[in-house]
Amino acid sequence: MKQSILSSVVLGVLAWWGGLSVIAEDRYLYFTWEITNGTIYPLGFPQPGILINGQFPGPTIEAITNDNIVVNVINKLEEKFLITWSGIKQRRTSWEDGVLGTNCPIPPNSNWTYKFQVKDQVGTYTYFPSTKIHKAGGGFGGFNVAQRSVISIPYPEPDAEFTLLIGDWYKTDHRVLRRLLDIGKSLPNPDSLLINGQQNGAVFSGLAGKTYKLRVSNVGLSTSFNFRIQGHDLKLIEVEGAHTIMESYNSLDVHVGQSVTVLVTLHGPTSDYAIIASTRFTGPSVLTSTATLRYAGSNTKAPIPLPQGPPTNDVQWSMEQARSIRLNLTANAARPNPQGSFHYGTIPVVRTLLLANSKAIIDGKLRYAVNGISHVNPNTPLKLADWFNIPGVFDLHTIKDVPPSSPTLAKLGTSVIGFTLHDFAEIVFQNNENYIQSWHMDGSSFYVVGYDNGLWTPDARKTYNLIDGVTRHTVQVYPNSWSAILVSLDNKGMWNLRSAIWERRYLGEELYLRVWNNEQSVYTEALVPPNELYCGKAKHLPKS
Structure with a gap:
């Protein structure tokens, strides 16, 4: 009898503890995505596209801070495929990063399941294919992370929200575009801009007097755009997970790979109003796409003429706007503590990288390089080679921290720069070309502390914003200019730092940051997933 009572008590305690574990664990969201070829009509005529569950663009993920995301990707294409977040x-x-430096691509007619957590994150993001030039065919979508109900938001609660995916588009098959790059030719100029997969025609409806949140992302391959809404101000509230000082703008520049979130109040007469996106820094050729903001009950088309954006090549206008976007120091983000509680401007920099992009011809073909090295992805993912100590895949001496002091011919190489976990780094992107650049970092957000024309020098640090620079994961670098960021590398792993402009990235303008220490602990880095794909020199390794 006593043993029975004791067993009941033990079982009861275990059940209670198990219940606590379930309650304490964050929510799981499960998705199954089938990737297929299909026919799409973004420009009004049929063209081949890449669909996710039959959709173009792909489905939007709507998550909450700390959600666990599980996505089973079934690749029905004839080519290997990956998605990056x-x-x-x-x-x-x-x-789980989904780039060739960290993952073996998913073979045709097979599947692979991503599993990751949006830990301590909030904001507007996207996902897209990282392989080949698949992004030119589709496979991209929105990824929105809302705040937990226990965390207040630093702006009035909107009545609803819309996701706007805007980017340049080609009428040419993405496979044809890839062949152009493979034979050493540059891509042609894009043919149009799309808003949610349409050149013109997307409609967003609302009620007069209500306020709406618009999540706007540049999902294009190469082109910055200016975004505006006829007769309405855009109140900027967030960029890529950082709450900003709530300034109102007539229009906003959004560069390749970037996302912004604005509030728009429907304060005008009942009517239709034009949502306009037009290309920036493209010379005299300007592409424009429109959508409609429709007040409920409207029978009136948007008035003409449509509002114009800034002069298309006005770099200074764009740079001044970029400097005006600042961090809201007293607001929280995903956590209750204020964003300004991390005093990044007081942290000593332990290492400076000066990265200069360049165009090159190597072996008779067009390539792009960083500090004289045009990156080539080895058949063995860098992360697998690092984890299993596989020799001959990469070393930490191929690419230097600073560009060559004198002009030199670029060469092919595998670019990996080593850091120690928790290093605080300064990275300067120097652009000596006449074209705008856009740089993206996986694994970490960084503080954008400076933009300016010409060559960066150490004296430029006197101009840095060390108080309320905004955090982002993608920064633009204007023509013949530089941009500077500060970043705390506190996320252990192998992380991609790449051009967000696809031609440049595909042809070598990227590198990897190896953030490492010798502590073997799941508290600093997760173990290799049991479903990990193995390829290259790791193909025959036993799975964990």
Whole structure:
């Protein structure tokens, strides 16, 4: 009898503890995505596209801070495929990053399941294919992370929200575009801009007097755009997970790979109003796409003429606007503590990288390089080679911290720069070309502390914003200019630092940051996932 009572008590305690574990664990969201070829009509005529569950663009993920995301990707294409999660930090697990430096691509007619957590994140993000030039065919979508109900938001609660995916588009098959790059030719100029997969025609409806949140992302391959809404101000509230000082703008520049979130109040007469996106820094050729903001009950088309954006090549206008976007120091983000509680401007920099992009011809073909090295992805993912100590895949001496002091011919190489976990680094992107650049970092957000024309020098540090620079994961670098960031590398792993402009990235303008220490602990880095794909020199290794 006593043994029976004791067993009941033990079982009861175990059940109670198990119940606590279930309650304490964060929510799981499960998705099954089938990737297929299909026919799409973004420009009004049929063209081949890449669909997710039959959709173009792909489905939007709507998550909440700390949700666990599980996505089973079934690849029905005839080519290998990967998806990367732009701006999602994936704490302690670059295993799920979905780029060729960290993952073997998913073979045709097979599947692979991503599993990661949006730990301590909030904001507007995207996902897209990282392989080949698949992004030119589709496969991209929105990834929104809302705040937990226990955390207040630093702006009035909107009545609803809309996701706007805007980017340049080609009428040419993405496979044809890839062949152009493979034979050493540059891509042509894009043919149009799309808003949610349409050149013109997307409609967003609302009620007069209500306020709406618009999540706007540049999902294009190469082109910055200016975004505006006829007769309405855009109140900026967030960029890529950082709450900003709530300034109102007539229009906003959004560069390749970037996301912004604005509030728009429907304060005008009942009517239709034009939502306009037009290309920036493209010379005299300007592409424009429109959508409609429709007040409920409207029978009136948007008035003409449509409002114009800034002069298309006005770099100074864009740079001044970028400097005006600042961090809201007293607001919280995903956590209750104020964003300004991390005093980044007082932290000593332990290492400076000066990275200069360049165009090159190597072996008779067009390439792009960083500090004289045009990156080539080895057949063995860098992360697998690092984890299993596989020799001959990469070393930490191929690419230097600073560009060559004198002009030199670029060469092919595998670019990996080593850091120690928790290093605080200064990275300067020097652009000596006449074209705007856009740089993205996986695994970490960084503080944008400076932009300016010309060559960067150490004296430029006197101009840095060390108080309320905004955090982002993608920064633009204007023509013949530089941009500077500060970043705390506190996420262990192998992380991609790349051009967000696809031609440049595909042809070598990227590198990897190896953030490492010799502590073997799941508290600093997750173990290799049991479903990890193995390829290259790791193909025959026993799975964990």
